[in-house]
Amino acid sequence: MDQASKKQHDLLTEPIPKLLIRLAFPVGVGFFFNTMFNVVDTFYAGLISTQAQAAISLSFPLFFLMIAVGSGISTASTSLVGHALGAGNREEAELYAAQTFAFALLHGILLSIVGLATAPKIVAMLGAKGEYLEFALSYIGAIYSGAAFFILNQAQNGILSSSGDTKSFRNFLITAFLLNLIYDPWFIYGGLGLPPLGISGIAWATVCIQAVGSLYLFRKVHATGLISWRTRRLALPSFIAFRHLAALGFPASLTMLTVAIGVFVITWFVGRYGSEAVAAYGIATRIEQVLLLPVMGLNVATLALISQNSGALRFDRVKETVKCALSRGLMLVSLGSAAVFAGAGALMALFSKDPMVTGTGAVYLRFAAFVFPAYVVLYINSFALQGIRRPQISLALGVYRQFIAPLPIFWLLSNHLGWGLKGVWSGIVLINWSAALISLVVIRKVFKGLGKV
Incomplete structure (x- = not known):
């Protein structure tokens, strides 16, 4: 061999x-x-x-x-x-x-x-x-x-x-x-x-x-x-092979594009509170990206493992992969969440000297610290669904999380309830956790269909 x-x-x-x-x-x-x-x-x-x-x-x-x-x-x-x-x-x-x-x-x-x-x-x-x-x-x-x-x-x-x-x-x-x-x-x-x-x-x-x-x-x-x-x-x-590649690839691409739509929606709401708020959000999201790098690694690993093991009908290993990836990911982000919550101000100060920008960004990062675990659940489950060739479910979750839910929830919290910018930050927490819980219910149902609870 x-x-x-x-x-x-x-x-x-x-x-x-x-x-x-x-x-x-x-x-x-x-x-x-x-x-x-x-x-x-x-x-x-x-x-x-x-x-x-x-x-x-x-x-x-x-x-x-x-x-x-x-x-x-x-x-x-x-x-x-x-x-x-x-x-x-x-x-x-x-x-x-x-x-x-x-x-x-x-x-x-x-x-x-x-x-x-x-x-x-x-x-x-x-x-x-x-x-x-x-x-x-x-x-x-x-x-x-x-x-x-x-x-x-x-x-x-x-x-x-x-x-x-x-x-x-x-x-x-x-x-x-x-x-x-x-x-x-x-x-x-x-x-x-x-x-x-x-x-x-x-x-x-x-x-x-x-x-x-x-x-x-x-x-x-x-x-x-x-x-x-x-x-x-x-x-x-080959038409047949291209059709299979498109059936899996296009939903995955569209799922990623929903992220761009989500950023646009959030930026539009944040932009109503001034350029400093937009700058703060932009800097804070870059900090988030760096802290989520280990989770991105788990996503790719999950996809590779589930793809082969589902092909081999080893659904016991498919389920174990999801459980293990979730536990490892949650353990990693728990450390990152604590660090971000405690050091939000210092992290923002690395990128800006404007007190309004650093203050606004620090508040957002403290909210974001509670969202990191939800990202783990969402990403791992999404890549697992793609690995067992159910990309349409991941796309539906992306559309809900990035487009359908933000518009009414941000308006309700920031405008109707008068929470302002904190309403947008609270909405991000609420939307991502609701999507994460939905993904857990969905993937459990999908696994039952594969013959495993």
């Missing part, structure tokens, strides 16, 4: 707690360096001008769309390839791995065409004018030119995760961060035969790094044996 096959077999036999740690830790580290990658971009954009920095922020919705599509394809490939491997159907696993490549490339090309065609109108609609508009279009135009690399890398990560390899993508993200420290100033200011590219240099540096990553990740996927020159004929687009 080769090393790649042994890793795949381990997901069906090794103790779940051990596997969760082995799979989750590299993902958490990778997400951290991915966050730092974005921090580097923001830093160098600020050296160009405040407008350049704002242009990157303004371009985020378009960038997020690409991230959502890539994440959905990654989730679909992990679920389908992992399920086939767990069922012992190697030929089907190779088919879905090859079709994932074709599916990802097709969507990458379509995103480039549609993104480049629609970006000017969308960015202008968001309020950009003059030099501000030029900066935003220069940045997002370069990003969308390389959309295929972004999507392909996410797809390859999905294939690797399905076979138990979460380290390769971590290695890519660490290397990407280090390369970005060199590439950003080089592409911005020019040198060694490269002309100065300004803000578009930040984007082109990212695209080049993603292109290099595509080659590295392909080597790793090839090493699993799921993709080879022998199986290249399997990459010819």
